[in-house]
Amino acid sequence: MGSLSREEILQLLLREVELLAAEGERTLPIAEEALESFRQGSVAAEHVPNPTTSPAENSAAKDPKENAIPPPPTFSLPDGDKATRWNALREIVLGCPVCRSHVKPTLKVVFGVGNLDADIFFCGEAPGADEERHGEPFVGRAGQLLNKIIEAMGLHRSDVYIGNIMNWRPEMPTPYGNRPPTQAEMEFCLPYLRAQVEIVSPKAIVALGATAVNGLLGYDPDRRLGDVRGRWHQFAGLPLMVTYHPSYLLRNPSPTAKRSAWEDLLQVMERISLPISERQRNFFL
Numbered sequence: 001m002g003s004l005s006r007e008e009i010l011q012l013l014l015r016e017v018e019l020l021a022a023e024g025e026r027t028l029p030i031a032e033e034a035l036e037s038f039r040q041g042s043v044a045a046e047h048v049p050n051p052t053t054s055p056a057e058n059s060a061a062k063d064p065k066e067n068a069i070p071p072p073p074t075f076s077l078p079d080g081d082k083a084t085r086w087n088a089l090r091e092i093v094l095g096c097p098v099c100r101s102h103v104k105p106t107l108k109v110v111f112g113v114g115n116l117d118a119d120i121f122f123c124g125e126a127p128g129a130d131e132e133r134h135g136e137p138f139v140g141r142a143g144q145l146l147n148k149i150i151e152a153m154g155l156h157r158s159d160v161y162i163g164n165i166m167n168w169r170p171e172m173p174t175p176y177g178n179r180p181p182t183q184a185e186m187e188f189c190l191p192y193l194r195a196q197v198e199i200v201s202p203k204a205i206v207a208l209g210a211t212a213v214n215g216l217l218g219y220d221p222d223r224r225l226g227d228v229r230g231r232w233h234q235f236a237g238l239p240l241m242v243t244y245h246p247s248y249l250l251r252n253p254s255p256t257a258k259r260s261a262w263e264d265l266l267q268v269m270e271r272i273s274l275p276i277s278e279r280q281r282n283f284f285l
């Protein structure tokens, strides 16, 4: 793998700092070795966490500003049971020309997965490199942690529904990393997410991280995750709990962060009347 330029390193750092700030972090630990690489202006790509695509793969990436986002789509679904409506919606989203125009031909538009009768609907941000390869939300490292969280709740991945605000991976000017979607991108995809929520009609929605909150509760650049996390809100008339994104917990695996996220999920379990053992109540204490 090659080296990253100073510009690419700066963009990665900026994205990381923006994510941490959105999650409410006020301090940033940084290793002396990382500072030294940065001072020298270049770092081997394999030293950067989560390089997501190879330069060749990404050579077609477009600046999002060059690819203006049209107004949100309107569409209608056939009458019928949940599966009929969900299948029709999936066809619409996978064939959506706007979504497709943001995804390279070898990669996939990503639609939600899971149990159409689920009590819990987890909503993430946007596909990453793994997800756009597989065409399924949360199949990378963050997805593995989400699976563990679901299992800690006494459920399996196949018991819940998992979707994202975005159906495509927001393009990056560099081959590495991810960026949060713009407001226009989120607004474009929101009708697709809303339709999934309406079909599944869960007892609770769990918004994972700041971008899911911006998508579901309305874009507000001044809102901090700490302002809304751990409390009940509403989306489409359904109860919505806000918690940390699994990627945040991977970057910040402190017992405090894990316990806070777990307390959010205990609230969800109580709300939907899932049994909670004494052991579960005490996780991460």
Ligand code: URA
Pocket: 124, 125, 126, 127, 128, 131, 136, 137, 138, 139, 140, 142, 143, 164
């Ligand atoms: N992060 C998300 O928010 N969604 C995914 O599907 C994967 C990672």
